[in-house]
Amino acid sequence: MFDDFFTRALIGGIGVALVAGPLGCFIIWRRLAYFGDTLSHSALLGVALALLLELNITFAVFVVSVIVSLLLVILQRRASLSSDALLGLLAHSALAVGLVVLAFMTWVRVDLMGFLFGDILSITTFDLTLIWGGGLFVLAVLARIWRPLFAATVSYELATAEGIKPDQANVIFMVLMAAVIAVSLKIVGVLLITALLIIPAAAARRFASSPEQMAVTAIVVGVVSVWLGLNGSLEFDTPAGPSIVVAALLCFVLSLIPIKVPYLRK
């Protein structure tokens, strides 16, 4: 059944949607959308380095993302620049450096569009193993740190005061984000990873009255978007990654239609 490229794409996409949902919720709760953008933009630098040093692309992207997120934490503590300026600076310089490095390597033929917008239809069985193996591992770790991470998300001070060690959970969370960006690179590409993380979670917000409910709903929205997007791209011959994001956007727009749900009234 994995022989069919479409099936592989579907399974890979669903694997990514599974981890993107809960992680996306934290990105929304913690207002980290720009942070996600920065990490995913720097993924291209990872790609360039992988080609240059002949490393596994997913692995190189993961390492670069972890380094960039640690760099951000350090810079935010020290620099007097505001964090949105820092994020923009890091994101676009990493993207630019990545593009320049790629341009220098005239001997490798790179499908740049594939990295920018994803190349879900070229997913191999090995990629699938990586996505599902990595994805399930990320979910397991996330479940383990869920409680302290959520407490730290609600209030860092409260969590610290009451004996929860939020810093540890925060660092693990960043590593998980780097991992998700690395495995979803092939599905939606550098430019659209953040969309896949936050749009399903944003669509889920309206229908959730508890954090866990929001995470599960985000997964469902993500899976539906992948399914819709891939079928749509087949039907209308559109690029797969952007089609998935458009499908997610449709779900979000649908979620805005006012239906009476009591706890949503602000």
Add this chain to the structure above:
Amino acid sequence: MLVSLENAGIFRSNKWLVRGVSMGVEPGEIVTLIGPNGSGKSTTAKLALGVLATDEGTASRKEKLRASYVPQKLKLSPTLPLSVARFLCLTNKADRHQITAALRATETDHLAAEQMVNLSGGEFQRVLLARAILCSPEFLVLDEPVQGVDFNGELALYKLIEDIRNRLDCGILLISHDLHVVMSTTDRVICLNGHVCCSGTPANVASSAEFKSLFGERAASGLAFYEHRHDHEHRPDGSIETRDSAPDGRRGPEGGVSPPPASQKISSANPANPNRNNQDKVNQDV
């Protein structure tokens, strides 16, 4: 001793937010911090909890201390789907009965299924308190816990705080601007203004002639309380000027602090030399 601060100070943005604070909280005791806005009460509470690290002196806590915290302000993001019941078990595991009991104690059990972002200010404050008492803490820090609570509720909540102290025998660090309550329900009062200005038992403080005049004056003109008893002046920039002696240009005088009358247990500590006057019961306990 549950928590003790020893000559603790914290330095941020080129100034000492508080300095030379020595205090401690014992099990079963209510210690209250009073002082004008910006005097470092919340900062001191955070030092005691370990939310902020000391830049000078030490803060020590009992091993594995079960602490609960009602912060002065807590801003929840509207993107968080968080019901009152779920909020109560944020840092602790609790069953339905415990949650209902804690909410009932603060008269908010009808709100259990509400979303936190939809609560009114007073309701929110009550829920914060319910959360703090949920898992029988050993050490409770309440930073202006009844702000925005209605008149009857205020009395009831202060009574609840006393009940909890009696029932759980926990140490409570209370921050309050309500001097009536502070004087009638707490074991020890510490007056802060960037440093410990004076401290002692409320009975001793209240029986002093100074306090009586302070108390009257405060009711009439707000913060007169803090000026009257002082042997020093606070300049707007936070530095200190000793009365009857020339300012030395640095924070705090080298000398010139007159010791408080021996008949009173109010003590006066100088930030540059906080252990100078050691009649203070708090300092002796540490």
